[in-house]
Amino acid sequence: MRVEICYNREDYFHYLTRKRIDMTTLIDGKALATKLQGEIAKKTARLKEETGVVPGLVVIVVGDNPASKIYVRNKERSAIAAGFRSEVRRLPESISQAELLEVIEHYNQDPLWHGILVQLPLPKHIDADAVLLAIDPTKDVDGFHPLNMGRLWAGNPLMVPSTPAGIMEMFKEYGIDLEGKRAVVIGRSNIVGKPMAQLLLAKNATVTLTHSRTHHLPKIARRADILVVAIGRAKFVTADFVKEGAVVIDVGMNRDENGKLCGDVDFESVAPLASHITPVPGGVGPMTVTMLMEQTYEAAVRALKK
Known part of the structure; x- marks a missing residue:
């Protein structure tokens, strides 16, 4: 006897969506930040003891x-x-x-x-x-100092804006290879977009830096293996911007029409397509503060050598 299971259209779409989200890796910035904070504390204690x-x-x-x-x-x-x-x-x-x-x-x-x-x-x-x-x-x-910005673009960084630096640590932790990949950065600020593009270039990615006035932006974004979104608009990036298997990094921190925290990416529509994605909250944000601590520690070590 054959048994048929029937779904209405809405239930079937929800089933497929949840199944695909289960196959997506969530990049846990909070857990990684906690791990790195512990390492910084150990290094700091050792530095104090030795020097x-x-x-x-x-x-x-x-x-x-x-x-x-x-x-x-x-x-x-x-x-x-x-x-x-x-x-x-x-x-x-x-x-x-x-x-x-x-x-x-x-x-x-x-x-x-x-x-x-x-x-x-x-x-x-x-x-x-x-x-x-x-x-x-x-x-x-x-x-943010012009000298540090210039050193970053010259390929000899000293201090790097902390949000892009944190994203690079995420790529490293999750084994995301950047070499030869096509990366699209949406947002051109000096705080995230521009330094992010340079850090990706330094890892031999092919980078396109875009912004809100870029023509045919969804089409350009769909080519990306790596998509970094820092445009400051709630749920700006939808499934139309993302190709299947892309790594999606959401830098945004906004509130939606219901007052709920959300990113620049529409998580529900994009997550089923992505191989990796950062949630909001709990993604990029915790890493930003942690990288400030790492750079303070490194500055203290450099000061010893003066």
Whole structure:
């Protein structure tokens, strides 16, 4: 006797979707960040025991921007967990640019501090470019100083923006080979898109850097073996942008129409197509803070050699 199982169209689509998602590897940035944080803490303890040096990280905060509070708190907690000397220097929103530059110069000159972060955004009366330029490039653990940007593009990096650096660690951890692969980066910011493209080039990927005004963007994205999305628009990338088997890295952090955290990628439609994908939250975000800690540790080690 033959038994037939009938699905209505909606149930069958849901069944196939879940089956394909089960075949997709979720890149667990939170777990990887925890692992690396543990390694940084061990290295820091060893450095202190052998040399007496404790890596120092200061975060300079101007004003009281609510959106910045959680990021600053995460950085402070991670620094303390790593065994660093940690300070959050809070300054009034009314501070002048000249006064802020004096504060930065104080930390530039103080050998106890190896990493300096200025939390963005800054008040409108302060020139952010001038502030970033004022940070000693050897202490610029954000990697935003023009000298560090130039070194990255010249293939001789010192400090690398932490989000792209964290993504490269993800590729390494999950055994994702980049050589000869076609990579598409959606987003051209100095914080993610441009440095991400350069890091991929350095690993011999063939890179296309795109943005919101790129013509035929879905068609271009569908060619990608590696797709990195950092465009700042909730669920911007849908299944139409992704070829089967692609690695999809979602850098976005947004809220959807229901107030729920989401990325720049429509996870539900894209995950069934991807071989690997980062979730939001729990993907790229935790790695960003961890790489700031790694670069602070490395800056402390370099300072010993001066």
